[in-house]
Amino acid sequence: MNAVDLHRRLERNSGWLIFGILFVSAIGGLVQVLPSVLDDSLATPAADAKPYGPVELTGRDIYIRESCGVCHSQQVRPLLAEVRRYGPFSKAGEFAFDRPFLWGSKRTGPDLHRIGGRYSDVWHRLHLLDPRAVVPDSIMPAYPWLGERAADAEGAIQAKMRALRRLGHPYTDAEIDAAPAALEGLTEVDALVAYLQGLGTPGGDAR
Amino acid sequence: MAELPGAFWGGWVLVLTVGSLVGLGWVVFSVYFGSGRDEHEASPVWDGNLQEGAHPAPLWWFWLLFGSLVISVVYLMLYPGLGALGGAFEWSQGGELRERQERYATEFGPTRRLVAEAELETLRADPGLMASAQRVYDRNCATCHGYDARGQADLFPDLRDAEWQWGGDPAQIEQSIRHGRQAVMVGWLPVVGEETVDALTDYVLALADGAPAEHPGAQPYTLYCSACHGPDGAGNPLLGASNLLDDISLYGNSAEAIRHSIAVGREGEMPAFADRLDDTQIRLLVAWLTAR
Numbered sequence: 156m157n158a159v160d161l162h163r164r165l166e167r168n169s170g171w172l173i174f175g176i177l178f179v180s181a182i183g184g185l186v187q188v189l190p191s192v193l194d195d196s197l198a199t200p201a202a203d204a205k206p207y208g209p210v211e212l213t214g215r216d217i218y219i220r221e222s223c224g225v226c227h228s229q230q231v232r233p234l235l236a237e238v239r240r241y242g243p244f245s246k247a248g249e250f251a252f253d254r255p256f257l258w259g260s261k262r263t264g265p266d267l268h269r270i271g272g273r274y275s276d277v278w279h280r281l282h283l284l285d286p287r288a289v290v291p292d293s294i295m296p297a298y299p300w301l302g303e304r305a306a307d308a309e310g311a312i313q314a315k316m317r318a319l320r321r322l323g324h325p326y327t328d329a330e331i332d333a334a335p336a337a338l339e340g341l342t343e344v345d346a347l348v349a350y351l352q353g354l355g356t357p358g359g360d361a362r
Numbered sequence: 363m364a365e366l367p368g369a370f371w372g373g374w375v376l377v378l379t380v381g382s383l384v385g386l387g388w389v390v391f392s393v394y395f396g397s398g399r400d401e402h403e404a405s406p407v408w409d410g411n412l413q414e415g416a417h418p419a420p421l422w423w424f425w426l427l428f429g430s431l432v433i434s435v436v437y438l439m440l441y442p443g444l445g446a447l448g449g450a451f452e453w454s455q456g457g458e459l460r461e462r463q464e465r466y467a468t469e470f471g472p473t474r475r476l477v478a479e480a481e482l483e484t485l486r487a488d489p490g491l492m493a494s495a496q497r498v499y500d501r502n503c504a505t506c507h508g509y510d511a512r513g514q515a516d517l518f519p520d521l522r523d524a525e526w527q528w529g530g531d532p533a534q535i536e537q538s539i540r541h542g543r544q545a546v547m548v549g550w551l552p553v554v555g556e557e558t559v560d561a562l563t564d565y566v567l568a569l570a571d572g573a574p575a576e577h578p579g580a581q582p583y584t585l586y587c588s589a590c591h592g593p594d595g596a597g598n599p600l601l602g603a604s605n606l607l608d609d610i611s612l613y614g615n616s617a618e619a620i621r622h623s624i625a626v627g628r629e630g631e632m633p634a635f636a637d638r639l640d641d642t643q644i645r646l647l648v649a650w651l652t653a654r
Binding site: 175235 | 382514
């Protein structure tokens with residue numbers, strides 16, 4: 156048997172065959188996924204990225220619960236048309252405190268990664284409770300209940316922040332202690348608007 | 363910034379990619395050219411002609427796989443993919459974007475500069491440019507000011523009426539767009555009490571038909587309001603203080619709306635567009651908004 160008999164040898168030895176199959180299945184992950192998880196260049200936060208405060212964090216969870224990501228992406232791609240429309244393209248370091256990231260893959264509505272500051276809070280509130288109040292032909296669903304529910308009805312904010320701290324978000328004890336007070340009296344729509352207004356503010360340097 | 367992987371992971375990617383390409387080529391080669399090809403094992407014959415053996419797919423299949431391997435190798439030599447090696451073209455997504463931005467600037471820059479510096483009259487006379495201005499408006503402003511620029515929701519002002527809260531000069535309109543506007547009027551209920559708020563509401567409603575001197579609201583008006591809205595109620599574009607003399611009002615003409623403005627206050631906010639629109643787009647918008 157010589158070198159060109161590799162296939163024949165593999166085929167007849169089930170141990171080698173199993174190893175070969177596993178290796179071939181794993182190669183994509185080993186080359187693409189493993190380095191991006193472990194290489195620091197992707198995990199380092201952008202200079203001005205900061206962890207979400209309690210209000211923004213709550214808003215973010217509402218964004219996830221209401222599946223806004225089904226219609227809205229949060230990634231401005233490095234293409235001329237997108238950069239001119241939305242602003243600077245998104246960079247890895249800006250998502251260091253996004254667990255999970257909300258890049259999305261479909262745009263029924265516009266990208267939201269650079270939405271912060273584009274509208275006033277008043278506009279966002281009107282638009283979320285009833286999009287047709289400001290955009291007559293909008294197909295975005297209305298979310299009237301956001302205006303009625305308390306932002307942190309379950310009182311889970313401290314547990315969430317502690318869990319994230321375990322994953323490396325630098326919350327201090329004082330911040331965690333102060334969290335419920337920050338949410339007091341806010342409705343869900345307040346929290347969601349605060350989250351939207353904070354989106355995409357870092358990284359505004361590279362237009 | 364995340365670009366090509368560092369030294370260790372670059373090497374890891376390089377070794378695995380090259381190794382897997384070589385391994386794959388080797389397996390494919392051995393399927394077609396190894397010994398034992400077409401050799402039937404000493405297995406029983408079923409049904410007269412059915413027997414175990416190794417018989418590779420037709421040869422054109424081999425060329426297909428071989429071709430894919432060659433394309434992969436050529437690709438990896440030209441473009442980034444082998445760890446930290448950038449490829450012969452030194453292509454990068456950011457570089458591609460920069461190149462396109464430069465091409466955009468050389469192709470459209472001179473014309474756009476002409477537009478940015480043109481007289482408003484000239485711009486207004488060009489239907490093509492006005493159509494572009496309308497598109498800039500639709501994309502950036504219509505969600506608040508309405509598709510017809512007539513305002514909406516009693517929160518976003520009509521930009522087609524004769525009244526400009528912050529001034530209707532092209533320079534003032536440009537200022538409104540470029541740097542945004544933040545109107546602040548505090549609520550007066552805590553200061554003056556229910557009764558005076560009612561009197562003031564009535565006074566403001568009456569102002570539209572000429573100020574009645576003997577009105578119970580006249581005195582508190584002069585005391586509290588005239589500093590911003592002017593002694594006669596004509597407003598002050600430097601502060602964005604509304605003109606109270608006509609029946610054009612941002613938050614609605616009803617007694618209820620006016621009472622709310624006086625009692626609770628108003629903080630109308632127009633976002634700044636200096637970072638989102640360029641000089642050409644802003645110039646077009648000013649021309650479009652001042653066209654009659």
